[in-house]
Amino acid sequence: MPGGRLTQQERRQIARGLADGLAYAEIARQLDRPTSTITREVTRNGGPTGYRADAAHRSAEQRAHRRKNPAPRxxxxxxxxxxxxxxxxxxxxxxxxxxxxxxxxxxxxxxxxxxxxxxxxxxxxxxxxxxxxxxxxxxxxxxxxxxxxxxxxxxxxxxxxxxxxIDNDLMHDSMIASARSTAQLAATAREGVSVLGAGTAAGARLENMSRYLDFVSESIARAADQARAILHTKAPDNPASLKGIHEHGFNH
Known part of the structure; x- marks a missing residue:
């Protein structure tokens, strides 16, 4: 199994594989690379729909250059x-x-x-x-x-x-906001049915769209509430170990 950094040719093969709809594991098999290498490469460089081989290669070269030339203190x-x-x-x-x-x-x-x-x-x-x-x-x-x-x-x-x-309910609040946005889009699609006519192809398309989005919106909101109730882990309240973080600047 080859080691070292991905070559530009390998990155172009990754791009072709993504364009053909191949899974990360299949692309990795073709390149004789670990699947984790392909997953990390694609995630770091725009995801499966935004991956560009040449841009990814330039970014990798820049990162390698930064490692060879450490940042000032x-x-x-x-x-x-x-x-x-x-x-x-x-x-x-x-x-x-x-x-x-x-x-x-x-x-x-x-x-x-x-x-x-x-x-x-x-x-x-x-x-x-x-x-x-x-x-x-x-x-x-x-x-x-x-x-x-x-x-x-x-x-x-x-x-x-x-x-x-940000709150510990960050993801829940985001999901609820997404559900509301989806519901609003469903309502907009529903209004178009009367404008274009329920018996027309466009009207039927909008009707199907509104029903689909209503269902998705309700499902997201219901699943978000259930997940928070079942899976939520409460963070410690003002633990002593965090004292002084505000006073001493940024700390993760």
Whole structure:
């Protein structure tokens, strides 16, 4: 089984396999690579629908260059509590961000959500996010505004500053927001039936669309409530080990 980094030719073969609808395991078999290698490669570079071989290869070369040329001391990963490996945390944050973008979220919104999700406090100020992500406060504010519309982040006042917060019900709230959005689309489709005529092909299409979306919306909301009731794990309330995190800057 070959080792080392994927070649540009292998990445092009991955792209062809995805275009042909092949499973990751089949692509891996053709390349004589572990399935995990293919899964990680595709997830990191846009997902099955957004994967581009040449762009993925350029990104890999850039990462290899950064490893050969370590970042200056002040750009190294943030110190970590609980004895966590700072490099491992940074690599996981990149993986989490990539997974979010592959699911359809814009890149900056994914980066902000990843940073908040991986922080033990579940909250960061604009300044902390800006410093951690090395972007402008304006970029952070724009990303937070989008995440607010998805019920994934809320704002809290902290003196003259704003603190951005995610709750332990983050995924539940997001699913409920998705259900509501789907229900609204169903209602819009239903209104079109009377406009185009129930006995027409277009009217029938809209009727089927509205029924389908209504069913999906109700199913999402019901499943989200059931999952929260059965699976939810409560996080510790202000554990002593987290004292001082706000005062000492960003820590995951």
């Amino acid at each position: 002040d750009a190294r990963p943030d110190p970590q509590p609980y004895g966590r490996d700072a490099e491992a945390v940074r690599a996981y944050e990149e993986m989490f961000t990539t997974a979010m973008t592959a699911s359809g979220a814009p890149l900056m919104m994914s980066r902000v959500l990843a940073a908040l999700t991986l922080s033990d406090t579940g909250s960061l100020t604009a300044g902390e996010l800006s410093a951690h992500l090395k972007v402008s406060p304006a970029s952070v504010s724009k990303a937070v505004a989008f995440l607010e519309t998805q019920s994934m982040v809320r704002r809290e006042r902290e003196g003259r500053r704003e603190r951005y917060v």
